[in-house]
Amino acid sequence: MFPEQLFPRPGGDFLALLAALPRHLDAAMPMRKQHRRELPGDIRRLSHLLTDERGDLRRDYLSDPAALSAYMRYFLPWNIYRLGVLFNGLALDPGGDAPEAGATVIDLGTGPLTAPLALWMSRPHLRKRQLTFVCVDRAPKPMRLGLDALSSLAEGHGGLAPWKVTLVKGPLDARLREKADLLIMANALNEVLHRGEDQDLPENADALAQHLRSMLTPTGALCVVEPGVRPSAHLIAALRRGLLHHGLKPLAPCPHTGPCPMSGRGYTAWCHFNFEAEAAPAWLKKLSDEARLPKDNVSLSFLQFSAKGRKLDAAEGKSLVRAVSGPFELPAPEGVDAPRRFGQYACSERGLTLLSLPRKHLVPQPGALLEAAWPEEPATDAKSGALVLPMSGDASPRPSGQRPMGQAQPSPKPTPKAGAKAGPKAAPRSANGPRRPTAPGKTPQGKAPARQKGQALTVESMLAEGLADELAQDLGAAATPAPRPSKRLPSQRPAKPTGKPAGKPGPKGAAGKRKGKA
Ligand SMILES: C[S@@+](CC[C@H](N)C(=O)[O-])C[C@H]1O[C@@H](n2cnc3c(N)ncnc32)[C@H](O)[C@@H]1O
Structure with missing residues (x-):
């Protein structure tokens, strides 16, 4: 069982799919030549907006075509890379206990279906499993584009079926009919919880934790991923307190249920993991260079919790x-x-x-x-x-023949x-x-x-490099407070299905959209 690796080197299949991603993005969202020329500048502008000028960020920032293109071509692929590596390291396996019964995955703040795309690309054995995805976001267009890209990707592999994808336009605290065997929230926490030492954070985080818990099946697990920057880690630590308070326990990364010693409060350490970007596809590295946002490493903070959690006992005396x-x-x-x-x-x-x-x-x-x-x-x-x-x-890991991520090059x-x-x-x-x-x-x-x-x-x-800022840009992270949500989660009403198909499902895939309200 030990030692356990969270960030395995990405496999060839995953990397080949990432290399081919532009073709599927083109199928979902063709780009004119001029847009393509302007793309590096648009990426840079969105990066600034998501970091330095976060106060100016509109709620519907992805409704701007240039920002949406930048997100789809730069932030989406880098997020797929990060999530794909982590999902593999965590061995995410919704429905794994009873594969024939299927499972429900809820993705909150899904954007262009980043997490479902990452799961499809990085966990191939799931493609033939009866998975129902409920993807929630207040912005419908990125969801539709993401579904088109996913369908295009799956076409070459026999179609999206048996996956079913439902798009729900609504707030993150929409009450859904479905309960999640796996609940994902990637890079959205920083848009929901405000930052800093604000005295309301514990209360808001606790309310969110309670809501997330209410969305899980009794055996369900949640996975919240954030950019690996201090403000996000601080939010993650606040959410962790809330999750523990509402009876959930850590699967990863926490090896204990005591107070988090890396909460990022003030100038204290913050819990985040770096790993190499070396394996990312050449087209993405080239685009990143053109946007003057090159990267050697990527970074993230995350929590994986469930009602049962993992066994936290070590051997006698350890x-x-x-x-x-x-x-x-x-x-x-x-x-x-x-x-x-x-x-x-x-x-x-x-x-x-x-x-x-x-x-x-x-x-x-x-x-x-x-x-x-x-x-x-x-x-x-x-x-x-x-x-x-x-x-x-x-006790150090010595994976035979495989170069571990994050230790490939000589250190300075x-x-x-x-x-x-x-x-x-x-x-x-x-x-x-x-x-x-x-x-x-x-x-x-x-x-x-x-x-x-x-x-x-x-x-x-x-x-020395002030890398935290660079990493913030990578992920569309907020370095300054996001617009504040209401103090408590608003009262909740069940989301209503519209029953209309959304986007172009793959030849055999099933997709629908509906509106969710809080
Ligand atoms: C940075 S994007 C992350 C998208 C995707 N999960 C990813 O990892 O690439 C944050 C997403 O959260 C959505 N979002 C933020 N606050 C929301 C809210 N209160 N209700 C619904 N969606 C929200 C935004 O519309 C956006 O699509």
């Missing part, structure tokens, strides 16, 4: 630990000729945890779930407050100077010898050297 950050070199204690050690931020029932390993190649892949034995009196890292967990590397040269500068004084030595590292997301007072193109991401290089 704890479950989730590796979170990338590897970084722990600065050597000043004036001591100690061997180099490598660190990684992680999460455990004891809170923020700093893994300390003797070799870089032993540092677990971000997202790995480990069992580890704590020393009797673990040292506390002075800067981050993390408990230091020395490891021999025995160690940055002991930057680490040393980050604190007011030379770092105190902890039990296993490291000088103070910088916690993920901590504001550095010292500047680390920039990462070379192609080099692996480290905490220092992320901070």
Whole structure:
């Protein structure tokens, strides 16, 4: 069972489908030559709107044709890449307990059906399963285009059937007839919950958690994914509190049900995972370069919860630990000729945890779930407050022959100077010898050297590059508060079906649309 990988290298079938995606996007939404020429600029503008100028973002921002094209050609494919990798890592399997009975998947804030597209592309065994998708969004046009793209994609594989897709135009808190075996909400939480330290956040997050729980079947699971930026992780942590309060338990990534030690509050660490973008198709990388939004890595925060959750017991004398950050070199204690050690931020029932390993190649892949034995009196890292967990590397994942995502390239040269500068004084030595590292997301007072193109991401290089902002642009994330929703979820009425077909279903696929109201 252990260690568990959350971000496996994408498979050839998934990558081939992504490479061919433009053909299906063209089928759904043909683009004139001039639009194509303007696309990089439109992508850039939408990226700014979704990040720096978020306050100006209209509720119906995707009704603008240029913005919609930009979303379909850039944000949709990158989101499919991220979700596809994660869905595989989580082994999402709606209906897996009784495959012949089928299952219902509800996708809230579906946009152009990003999550169903990602599931279809990354989990091929699901294509022949009786899955009913209920896709909810207040913007109908992206949903229709997404359905056309999905149908076009499925045409070459015998059609969309037995999948059934129903489009529901309505708010995210619409009360639906269906209950979800799998409830997905991808990149929409930041448009529903407001940001920051606002005192209303816990109450709003709790109300949303209660609503999400009410949409699940007794054995259903939910999967909420957000861009891997601090404000989104902060919302995720607030939602997590609400989900726990309403009786749901973690499947991933949390290895415990205690308070989240990476909630992104203030300048604290935030729970997010980076993995390589290297495997993304050439056309998408080229378009990203043209839009001046190139990327080597992608990032996300997420929660997967269900009523039962996962077994959180570890073997006798051990704890479950989730590796979170990338590897970084722990600065050597000043004036001591100690061997180099490598660190990684992680999460455990004891809170923020700093893994300390003797070799870089032993540092677990971000997202790995480990069992580890704590020393009797673990040292506390002075800067981050993390408990230091020395490891021999025995619990590190060693997938045979497969290069793990996120550790493919050599890391930049160690940055002991930057680490040393980050604190007011030379770092105190902890039990296993490291000088103070910088916690993920901590504001550095010292500047680390920039990462070379192609080099692996480290905490220092992320901070040096202000990568959080770049990642926000990638995902259409909000870096400033989104328009506030009403404090409580509005009262709910069941959504009414219109029974009319939506978009062009595949030759054998079934699709319908209806309006949902809150
Ligand atoms: C950034 S897009 C994400 C789309 C898609 N899930 C993805 O991952 O690419 C956010 C979507 O949430 C929808 N949305 C935001 N707030 C909503 C609300 N209160 N009710 C319904 N839809 C909402 C928007 O219309 C938009 O399509």
